[in-house]
Amino acid sequence: MRTLLLRPGAEELNYEIRGIVKKARQVEALGYEITWENIGDPIQKHNIVPSWMKEIVSDLVSQDSTYGYADSKGVLETRKFLAGLNNQKGGSQITAEDILFFNGLGDAIAKVYQFLTPTARIIGPSPAYSTHSSAEAAHANTAPITYTLDPNNQWLPDMEDLYNKVKYNPSIVGILIINPDNPTGMVYPKEVLEGFVKIAKEFKLLLIADEIYQNITYNGVKAVALSEVIGDLPGISLKGISKEFPWPGSRCGWMEFYNRNASKEFAKFCQTLENAKMIEVCSTILPQLSIPKIMSHPAYVEYRQEANEKIGRRSRIMEEILGKIPGIKFNPTKGAFYNTVVFDETFLDEKQFLPINNPKLQDLLDGWLKEENMPLDKRFVYYLLASANICVVPISSFCSDLRGFRVTLLEEDESVFRQTFERLGEAIRFYLNSSKKELV
Numbered sequence: 001m002r003t004l005l006l007r008p009g010a011e012e013l014n015y016e017i018r019g020i021v022k023k024a025r026q027v028e029a030l031g032y033e034i035t036w037e038n039i040g041d042p043i044q045k046h047n048i049v050p051s052w053m054k055e056i057v058s059d060l061v062s063q064d065s066t067y068g069y070a071d072s073k074g075v076l077e078t079r080k081f082l083a084g085l086n087n088q089k090g091g092s093q094i095t096a097e098d099i100l101f102f103n104g105l106g107d108a109i110a111k112v113y114q115f116l117t118p119t120a121r122i123i124g125p126s127p128a129y130s131t132h133s134s135a136e137a138a139h140a141n142t143a144p145i146t147y148t149l150d151p152n153n154q155w156l157p158d159m160e161d162l163y164n165k166v167k168y169n170p171s172i173v174g175i176l177i178i179n180p181d182n183p184t185g186m187v188y189p190k191e192v193l194e195g196f197v198k199i200a201k202e203f204k205l206l207l208i209a210d211e212i213y214q215n216i217t218y219n220g221v222k223a224v225a226l227s228e229v230i231g232d233l234p235g236i237s238l239k240g241i242s243k244e245f246p247w248p249g250s251r252c253g254w255m256e257f258y259n260r261n262a263s264k265e266f267a268k269f270c271q272t273l274e275n276a277k278m279i280e281v282c283s284t285i286l287p288q289l290s291i292p293k294i295m296s297h298p299a300y301v302e303y304r305q306e307a308n309e310k311i312g313r314r315s316r317i318m319e320e321i322l323g324k325i326p327g328i329k330f331n332p333t334k335g336a337f338y339n340t341v342v343f344d345e346t347f348l349d350e351k352q353f354l355p356i357n358n359p360k361l362q363d364l365l366d367g368w369l370k371e372e373n374m375p376l377d378k379r380f381v382y383y384l385l386a387s388a389n390i391c392v393v394p395i396s397s398f399c400s401d402l403r404g405f406r407v408t409l410l411e412e413d414e415s416v417f418r419q420t421f422e423r424l425g426e427a428i429r430f431y432l433n434s435s436k437k438e439l440v
Contacts, residue, residue: 020385021038024038033389040243047410050303053294053297070283070285072282073099073274074099092228094227100255121136127395148161149186173205174207179209180223180335185336212244216337218309234266252284315333328347338409342403349435375394378394384424384427384431388423388424393405
């Protein structure tokens with residue numbers, strides 16, 4: 001080409017959660033059934049959307065008005081409804097004008113980083129949800145800046161690590177919080193959130209909270225919203241219905257701006273995000289119209305409670321199976337529907353293996369293992385896929401120096417769920433002990 005096509009930073013975009021699918025499809029093409037534990041899609045894992053919810057959507061589809069444009073910022077009545085839900089919490093108060101809809105939360109996340117000045121950095125958690133870390137890295141044309149989530153302390157953030165990185169890096173303008181967390185399943189206690197607010201206040205930072213799993217908590221835990229603790233600081237909450245209804249195919253997410261006039265810079269940033277949406281006209285209207293009708297339905301609260309109880313029960317099954325395996329660190333999940341299992345790295349080496357009985361599978365695996373500088377957790381993930389046909393994501397792909405993998409708690413059939421994790425547990429035990437065995 002006569003000139004460069006890609007802008008600096010574009011090559012930082014990476015999404016291993018779906019990247020591993022290409023390899024799983026190769027295994028599938030050989031006639032094997034894959035157990036998909038790589039992506040948080042409840043529908044793929046046999047979640048049944050209740051009939052009353054389908055009836056609401058069907059009724060909306062029958063109305064001609066559903067097929068038109070909405071306000072560029074989103075359906076006004078829906079924004080009023082969502083502002084009311086936030087204001088009931090008693091914290092930072094907003095209006096419909098402080099809510100902005102996007103075509104999925106991924107779209108919203110991309111916009112946040114797109115309009116930051118290239119030298120402005122958002123520090124986020126590690127392990128990190130790939131959409132955030134990749135977008136931040138692409139925006140800055142360098143590796144993400146992260147604070148540590150500690151697997152030896154229930155995945156809670158290392159606040160001293162965060163404080164020091166903020167203090168000695170003046171390019172940091174904001175802190176990202178994912179609560180409940182993806183990929184760890186940790187839920188921030190109120191005092192930890194207040195710690196984030198304290199740091200943000202001292203250094204005059206923006207707070208960004210990805211709260212898409214806010215209403216998916218279990219085993220006696222409830223999530224505290226950013227709006228409840230933020231006080232008068234500038235903040236953005238990112239929310240959506242993909243996981244909660246669930247309706248991942250709706251691609252419906254939104255931002256809530258807190259204290260948008262807390263500073264001139266933040267006010268300009270919010271206005272720029274709105275202007276960008278004006279150029280696009282509006283986001284998809286059908287799911288927006290459904291939100292107040294579904295969330296205010298008499299069956300909704302009970303539906304969400306029952307769904308959360310099921311996830312909590314599955315989390316206990318997972319703990320029963322994986323919780324005491326030597327060589328891994330296991331933390332029970334409290335929110336969202338993921339668990340991150342971490343290897344004790346002293347148990348890992350390059351001689352470990354899982355048995356492969358099909359020469360064609362072995363050929364595939366041999367090709368995958370030629371990848372340069374492969375982290376040892378990815379090596380395990382490839383072996384697991386080829387041997388047990390279970391597709392998981394390595395934690396090294398979540399912007400982390402830890403070695404482990406993420407799984408989901410989504411499978412609705414508990415017998416299938418138990419069988420999957422029993423197979424996974426057997427694979428972990430075999431793999432970690434395999435370097436002591438002799439290959440036949």
